[in-house]
Amino acid sequence: MSFNADSDLETRVRKTTERISENMHIVANEPSLAFYRLQEHVRKALNPMVDRRVDVNKLHTELQGRCYDMEYAIGALRSMGKAEESFKNIQDNLKNAIFLKQQLKYEESRRKKADNNSVYKRLSAHITLDLPELPELSDVVRETANRVEHMMSKATHSSSNNG
Incomplete structure (x- = not known):
């Protein structure tokens, strides 16, 4: 009987393990459990x-802004290259103005020498006019004269350094 009891026990154990295996397969593949596992995964992965x-x-927005800045800077550099001719014209005009100013100074110094003995100068020393004082006009004239002299001295200084 012990052989029968062992085979009967073995049959019962086999049936029990098969049922447990079936139940595990059903539980593991049940849709509600699968949805729970999906929900758990989504909840963990979604926030990050x-x-x-x-x-x-x-970062994309910042990068786009920096690209626009670079395009603007490149455009500015290209337009600066196109301005070279204008700067050369300005430089030529300044040289001409300096030359003309020097000529005027020379002519003025010649006139002063010639005017020292002039009849008009002697006459003007005796004639006095009562002109109204215009302080704002004299200030403007003085300031403009100072600016022109300053620019001319800078130009003469820079041209003497270059030559």
């Missing part, structure tokens, strides 16, 4: 993924 997407969008 959303944070990364926000960071990527922010």
Whole structure:
């Protein structure tokens, strides 16, 4: 009987393990459990993924702004290259103005020498006019004269250094 008891026990154990295996298979593959596992995965993975997407969008916006800045800077540099002719014209005009100013100074110094003995100068020393005082006009004239003299001295100084 012990052989029968062992085979009967073995049959019962086999049936029990098969049922447990079936139940495990059913439980593991049940849709509600699968949905629970999916929900758990989404809940864990969604927040970091959303944070990364926000960071990527922010970086994209910053990068786009920097690209626009670079395009603007490149355009400005190209337009500066086109301005070279205008700067050369300005430089030529300044040289001409300096030359004309020097000529005027020379003519003025010649006139002063010639006017020292002039009849008009002697006559003007005796004639006095009562002109109204215009302080704002004299200030403007004085300031303009100072600016012109300053510019001329700078130009003469720079041209003497260059030559």
